[in-house]
Amino acid sequence: MTTTLMSGTPWRTRFAPSPTGAMHLGNARTAILNWLIARQSQGTFCVRLEDTDQERSSFASEASILSALDWMGLTPQEPVRRQSTRLERYKDTALKLWEKGLAYPCFCTEADLQQDRKTAAAKGMPPRYSRRCAALQPEEVREKINAGIPFTLRFKVADAPEGIHFRDLLKGDMDIPTQAFGDFVILRSNGWPSYNLAVVVDDLDMHINLVVRGEDHLTNTARQILLYRALDATPPYFAHHGLLVDQEHKKLSKRAGAKSLPQLMAAGIHPLALVHYLAGLSGAIKGKGIVYSMDDLVQRFNPMRLGRGNAVFLDEDLENINHTYWHKLPAHDLLPHIQGLESLGRPWQDMPDKHKENLIAIVQQNATGAHSFTSLLATLLTDEVTYSLEAVRVLTRPKNQKVIQVLCQILAANTADRNQPLPLQEIDALLTQTGTMAGVKGKDLYFPLRMALMGSSEGPEIKGLFHVLPLSNVLSRLEKAREFAPD
RNA sequence: GUCCCCAUCGUCUAGCUCGGUCCAGGACACCAGAUUUUCAUUCUGGGUACAGGGGUUCAAAUCCCCUUGGGGACGCCA
Numbered sequence: 130m131t132t133t134l135m136s137g138t139p140w141r142t143r144f145a146p147s148p149t150g151a152m153h154l155g156n157a158r159t160a161i162l163n164w165l166i167a168r169q170s171q172g173t174f175c176v177r178l179e180d181t182d183q184e185r186s187s188f189a190s191e192a193s194i195l196s197a198l199d200w201m202g203l204t205p206q207e208p209v210r211r212q213s214t215r216l217e218r219y220k221d222t223a224l225k226l227w228e229k230g231l232a233y234p235c236f237c238t239e240a241d242l243q244q245d246r247k248t249a250a251a252k253g254m255p256p257r258y259s260r261r262c263a264a265l266q267p268e269e270v271r272e273k274i275n276a277g278i279p280f281t282l283r284f285k286v287a288d289a290p291e292g293i294h295f296r297d298l299l300k301g302d303m304d305i306p307t308q309a310f311g312d313f314v315i316l317r318s319n320g321w322p323s324y325n326l327a328v329v330v331d332d333l334d335m336h337i338n339l340v341v342r343g344e345d346h347l348t349n350t351a352r353q354i355l356l357y358r359a360l361d362a363t364p365p366y367f368a369h370h371g372l373l374v375d376q377e378h379k380k381l382s383k384r385a386g387a388k389s390l391p392q393l394m395a396a397g398i399h400p401l402a403l404v405h406y407l408a409g410l411s412g413a414i415k416g417k418g419i420v421y422s423m424d425d426l427v428q429r430f431n432p433m434r435l436g437r438g439n440a441v442f443l444d445e446d447l448e449n450i451n452h453t454y455w456h457k458l459p460a461h462d463l464l465p466h467i468q469g470l471e472s473l474g475r476p477w478q479d480m481p482d483k484h485k486e487n488l489i490a491i492v493q494q495n496a497t498g499a500h501s502f503t504s505l506l507a508t509l510l511t512d513e514v515t516y517s518l519e520a521v522r523v524l525t526r527p528k529n530q531k532v533i534q535v536l537c538q539i540l541a542a543n544t545a546d547r548n549q550p551l552p553l554q555e556i557d558a559l560l561t562q563t564g565t566m567a568g569v570k571g572k573d574l575y576f577p578l579r580m581a582l583m584g585s586s587e588g589p590e591i592k593g594l595f596h597v598l599p600l601s602n603v604l605s606r607l608e609k610a611r612e613f614a615p616d
Numbered sequence: 617g618u619c620c621c622c623a624u625c626g627u628c629u630a631g632c633u634c635g636g637u638c639c640a641g642g643a644c645a646c647c648a649g650a651u652u653u654u655c656a657u658u659c660u661g662g663g664u665a666c667a668g669g670g671g672u673u674c675a676a677a678u679c680c681c682c683u684u685g686g687g688g689a690c691g692c693c694a
């Protein structure tokens with residue numbers, strides 16, 4: 130039987146970012162796909178930090194990437210690995226390849242190579258390594274080494290068969306000619322491994338059986354397959370997904386305004402919305418509506434439907450799906466992600482979670498993101514209503530004052546505990562009664578009440594307000610609104 | 617420059633493997649109506665796509681070729 134992403138193999142996948150900056154959307158999507166495929170197949174999702182570039186790697190980036198993964202709910206199922214702790218292992222492997230005659234030392238300097246590339250470009254040739262040092266005689270090599278000239282180890286590509294064939298689990302049969310690249314470096318002159326070597330050694334040692342990454346790695350895959358062969362090892366399966374592009378179908382870039390994960394978090398995106406959108410961009414999420422948890426997402430994920438081409442990322446679409454999530458997720462799942470709550474002060478902080486969730490549930494349909502809550506909640510927590518110009522206009526009309534006055538009378542006669550909100554079942558009757566007595570209905574009834582209670586034309590459902598505001602608070606708001614009455 | 621990948625509504629895509637059931641289906645977005653005694657929510661309806669050109673065939677979104685467009689790779693970066 131042909132192996133597919135869904136043929137039952139528990140996939141051991143990995144997400145292997147280099148900690149050289151904040152996590153970007155493309156990275157995030159790769160991470161999500163790896164996580165999803167592992168989870169869906171009852172496999173394992175691993176994370177590995179590829180920090181072999183000493184100049185560009187930073188601890189801050191590591192922390193940022195790891196926290197972004199955590200935020201998205203993509204928890205690694207094994208301890209995070211770090212390549213910089215395994216330098217000896219890579220070096221040994223490179224040396225072994227040299228001994229076997231599959232690699233050779235290269236003494237070319239940075240300047241030499243740059244010159245070569247320039248010359249090649251001028252001739253319209255691909256900028257590949259000239260293989261100058263492959264021609265060195267053993268004595269020459271020994272001399273140079275004894276003279277202390279620094280060298281790298283290059284893998285002998287030309288010795289490989291014509292093309293490299295592999296079956297990509299997403300793209301199908303793939304043939305990459307070895308002419309696509311020159312003899313590549315596996316060990317740098319400072320003793321650190323190159324990307325391709327480190328990846329192969331680690332994927333082997335970690336028993337990764339499926340590599341999911343962007344199609345920009347297609348030629349790296351060919352190089353890595355060569356390394357697997359040189360090490361007498363079986364390569365894992367590969368699945369290359371398309372890249373994320375912007376509206377103009379250009380690669381997503383910071384310059385073009387693409388946001389990083391920390392920026393998206395700060396912008397008030399709910400993690401489930403982001404994960405759903407990014408996973409859905411490949412067409413692999415079945416059904417409509419939001420997902421309520423990562424497990425839910427796994428249920429609806431079908432890796433066989435992963436698209437083959439590039440995917441267009443639209444801020445607008447993310448915004449839309451984000452709104453939907455803030456509207457529909459239970460308040461319980463919203464609370465941990467709401468930002469700026471501390472500015473609400475004591476009354477909020479002292480409140481039990483259950484009560485907080487009730488308030489959130491009332492305002493969430495008007496929320497647009499993680500920090501749209503504070504202002505909405507603030508209007509519920511205070512007695513001080515801020516009236517908009519529109520509110521003032523509405524409240525100064527006698528007809529509208531009548532409505533408020535009537536409601537005040539009705540509430541004043543109510544014997545319920547003033548420190549509690551009114552019971553749900555009473556609210557309907559109460560509003561109907563107000564309407565009847567004031568001789569209004571529909572918008573004429575609700576609009577003045579909305580303005581009086583919230584000071585603005587937008588806000589939670591009126592009935593909901595009565596359900597969360599203590600009766601005393603409702604009364605004081607109404608009293609205040611009555612001050613707009615014309616003399 | 618050389619090589620590789622991709623090409624269906626605005627977006628993500630179904631269909632392409634085994635050509636007819638596709639004057640191309642769905643979702644999101646958009647527009648219009650309806651419901652909810654308010655905004656929101658919800659419901660119903662609507663418009664919009666097979667990149668272009670050649671073949672093959674009784675028949676092509678589906679197979680072949682070319683063109684165009686887009687993306688990627690070619691580092692002592694990953």
